[in-house]
Amino acid sequence: xxxxxxxxxxxxxxxxxxxxxxxxxxxxxxxxxxxxxxxxxxxxxxxxxxxxxxxxxxxxxxxxxxxxxxxxxxxxxxxxxxxxxxxxxxxxxxxxxxxxxxxx
Amino acid sequence: xxxxxxxxxxxxxxxxxxxxxxxxxxxxxxxxxxxxxxxxxxxxxxxxxxxxxxxxxxxxxxxxxxxxxxxxxxxxxxxxxxxxxxxxxxxxxxxxxxxxxxxx
DNA sequence: TTATTATATCACGAAATCTCGATTTGTCAA
DNA sequence: TTGACAAATCGAGATTTCGTGATATAATAA
Numbered sequence: 001x002x003x004x005x006x007x008x009x010x011x012x013x014x015x016x017x018x019x020x021x022x023x024x025x026x027x028x029x030x031x032x033x034x035x036x037x038x039x040x041x042x043x044x045x046x047x048x049x050x051x052x053x054x055x056x057x058x059x060x061x062x063x064x065x066x067x068x069x070x071x072x073x074x075x076x077x078x079x080x081x082x083x084x085x086x087x088x089x090x091x092x093x094x095x096x097x098x099x100x101x102x103x104x
Numbered sequence: 105x106x107x108x109x110x111x112x113x114x115x116x117x118x119x120x121x122x123x124x125x126x127x128x129x130x131x132x133x134x135x136x137x138x139x140x141x142x143x144x145x146x147x148x149x150x151x152x153x154x155x156x157x158x159x160x161x162x163x164x165x166x167x168x169x170x171x172x173x174x175x176x177x178x179x180x181x182x183x184x185x186x187x188x189x190x191x192x193x194x195x196x197x198x199x200x201x202x203x204x205x206x207x208x
Numbered sequence: 209t210t211a212t213t214a215t216a217t218c219a220c221g222a223a224a225t226c227t228c229g230a231t232t233t234g235t236c237a238a
Numbered sequence: 239t240t241g242a243c244a245a246a247t248c249g250a251g252a253t254t255t256c257g258t259g260a261t262a263t264a265a266t267a268a
Contacts, residue, residue: 007115011108012226019208048245061227063246082235082244093208100201104123116256152215165257167216186214186265 001073001095003103009072014055015065019074021054022046022088028054032085045078045085105177105199107207113176118159119169123178125158126150126192133158136189149182149189 010016021028025044032046052062066086069075073092078085114120125132129148136150156166170190173179177196182189 004115004117004120007111008225011111011115013108016108023208049243058228059245060229060247064227067246079234079245084245093204096208097201097204100197100204104127104197104200112255153213162258163215164217164259168257171216183215183264188215 001092001099003096003099005072006074006092006096009069009074012065014057015069018051018055018065018069019088019093021051022075022086025087043078043087045076045087047083047085051086105196105203107200107203109176110178110196110200113173113178116169118161118165119173122155122159122169122173123192123197125155126179126190129191147182147191149180149191151187151189155190 010019022044025032025046029046029050032050048059048062048066051066052059055062055065057065066075066077070077070086073089074096075086076089078087114123126148129136129150133150133154136154152163152167152170155170156163159166159169161169170179170181174181174190177193178200179190180193182191
C-alpha cells in the first residue's frame with residue numbers, strides 16, 4: 001500500500017464520500033445489475049452511473065475519481081457487460097488503519 | 105479533526121516523515137534546548153532548525169510544512185525564547201486511527 | 209541601542225490537481 | 239451492421255500545491 005497515494009485519493013470530499021457510501025451500497029445506491037438476466041455476484045459493487053448520480057459530478061470526473069481510488073488500492077473494479085462495478089477493497093482499508101496505528 | 109486536511113497534510117513525503125521522525129525525537133534529532141540554562145519541559149518537542157536539517161529543505165519550506173501539520177492538528181507547537189518546538193499531537197493521531205477504523 | 213539568531217510570512221514561477229465537455233472505446237440489442 | 243448506452247480517455251482552462259529566496263518579526267546578547 002502506497003500511503004501517500006491513499007492520502008491523496010482521500011484528500012477530496014467527493015472521493016472520500018464515495019468510499020464511505022460504498023460501505024453500505026444497498027443503503028446508498030439503487031439495486032444493481034438490473035438489466036442483466038444472468039445472476040452476477042457483484043459483492044456489493046456499484047456501477048459508475050449510480051455513483052455519478054449520487055456524487056453529482058460529471059461522468060468524466062467520476063470515472064477519473066474511481067480510477068484514482070482504484071489505483072490507490074482503496075477500490076476494486078469488475079466489468080460485467082457494459083457496466084463496471086466498483087466496490088471497496090476492505091483489506092487495503094484494514095492495512096491503512098493498521099499503518100496509522102503502528103507506523104505513523 | 106478535519107480528515108480531509110489531515111490527508112492533505114500527510115500527502116507529502118517530507119511532511120509524513122516529519123510526523124514519523126517526531127515519534128522518536130531522541131533517535132532522530134540532536135538533543136534539544138541546548139542553549140537555554142533554564143530547564144524547559146519540551147515534551148519531546150524539536151526545534152524548527154533541527155527538523156529543517158533532517159528534512160533537507162529550505163527554512164521557509166519547513167516552516168510552511170510545520171504550520172500545515174499544526175493547522176491539521178497533527179502537531180503541537182510551543183515557543184521557548186527564540187525557538188519553537190514542535191511535537192506530535194498523539195490524541196489527534198489516535199482520533200485519525202479511530203476514524204479510519206470506524207467511519208471510513 | 210545594535211547585532212545576531214530563530215522562525216514566520218511574502219511573492220513568485222513551476223508543477224500538479226480539479227473539473228469539465230468532447231471524443232473514443234467497449235458491449236449489447238435490433 | 240447499425241444504433242444505443244456505459245465507461246474510459248483526451249484536451250483544456252481554472253485553481254491549488256510545491257519549494258524557493260527575500261523580507262519581516264521576535265527574542266536574545268553585546
